[in-house]
Amino acid sequence: MTAPALRLCCCVPYCRHTRGSRKNDPLPADLAGWEWICAAHWRPVPWPIKARRRQLDRRVARFERAFDRPAYRTKLMTTGRYDAFAAAMNRARAGARQGWATCRDTAIEIAMGIAG
Numbered sequence: 866m867t868a869p870a871l872r873l874c875c876c877v878p879y880c881r882h883t884r885g886s887r888k889n890d891p892l893p894a895d896l897a898g899w900e901w902i903c904a905a906h907w908r909p910v911p912w913p914i915k916a917r918r919r920q921l922d923r924r925v926a927r928f929e930r931a932f933d934r935p936a937y938r939t940k941l942m943t944t945g946r947y948d949a950f951a952a953a954m955n956r957a958r959a960g961a962r963q964g965w966a967t968c969r970d971t972a973i974e975i976a977m978g979i980a981g
């Protein structure tokens with residue numbers, strides 16, 4: 866017996882689109898906190914909102930790349946800037962979450978005829 870296929874629903878209310886696990890983009894076993902917007906609802910989101918989200922995601926990636934370098938971590942430790950770096954990385958992550966939330970809210974508003 867195989868486990869039931871895991872499907873993630875589009876976060877626009879009443880949208881019946883779902884996505885499954887993809888080879889290069891697998892879903893976790895626990896979908897809590899995971900959100901997705903289907904292509905039909907993603908397309909009408911204005912590009913500046915999507916561009917802002919990409920910018921905020923890149924900021925997080927830059928922090929993570931720096932943090933993954935052992936030499937950089939050592940430098941943060943020895944210069945006493947570790948806490949400041951961690952705080953800035955957390956702020957970047959909060960910003961990226963907000964960037965996604967704006968995309969999601971805009972997609973829902975356009976789908977419901979409130980915006981757009």
Ligand SMILES: [Zn+2]
Nearest residue numbers: 875880903906
């Ligand atoms: Zn949808």
